[in-house]
Amino acid sequence: MRILRFAAAVLLAAAAPAAAQVDQQPAQPTQLLRLVRGGQLWTIPDAALQQFVDDGTFSDRRLRQLVKQSGWPEEALRVALAKPYAVDLVPLARFLYSPEGEAFLRQQTLAFRPLRGNQPDLRVEGLRSALLRSSASGTISVMALLRELPTAFVVDQQGAPSPRCSALPCPNPLQCSSVLSWLVFLPACLQAAAA
Numbered sequence: 001m002r003i004l005r006f007a008a009a010v011l012l013a014a015a016a017p018a019a020a021q022v023d024q025q026p027a028q029p030t031q032l033l034r035l036v037r038g039g040q041l042w043t044i045p046d047a048a049l050q051q052f053v054d055d056g057t058f059s060d061r062r063l064r065q066l067v068k069q070s071g072w073p074e075e076a077l078r079v080a081l082a083k084p085y086a087v088d089l090v091p092l093a094r095f096l097y098s099p100e101g102e103a104f105l106r107q108q109t110l111a112f113r114p115l116r117g118n119q120p121d122l123r124v125e126g127l128r129s130a131l132l133r134s135s136a137s138g139t140i141s142v143m144a145l146l147r148e149l150p151t152a153f154v155v156d157q158q159g160a161p162s163p164r165c166s167a168l169p170c171p172n173p174l175q176c177s178s179v180l181s182w183l184v185f186l187p188a189c190l191q192a193a194a195a
Contacts, residue, residue, distance in 0.1 A: 071174030
């Protein structure tokens, strides 16, 4: 018995430095949203979008550009990005795996493309898994969804516009085609589909 306690103590002591090294590694910043226009590829970090949602200020010029191109007043957009929608995971999963859900996911990923041309096209699977992971707590929001999107997801701003899932009229035409407009309608559409 004494030998077992000694062996356990040695193993714990040996593991402690390794655990300390893991804890000392800096956390990787969350890469929130990748966009491409022509030959330019950029990433809007989580912290930049969270800052905009929290206090309306910008630390990322591309985000400022996206907000201006959204067609929405900044305050309304900030509220919509953070708004949680209650969803039940089981009905949501049933919808997303149904033929109607598959068609919905195909339509909602038209503006996305893989980061590299030789990667398999997993847009539908990637969005579905992000939606399910982000709604596991019983709510879904744009901010939670974006944090779950695969980093290989890229919005092509010169391709097909991001189709909104809502048929509501657009007082400003940009509200029907902008990336941020697509995002703010998505949780509400999913809440309705899973009800």
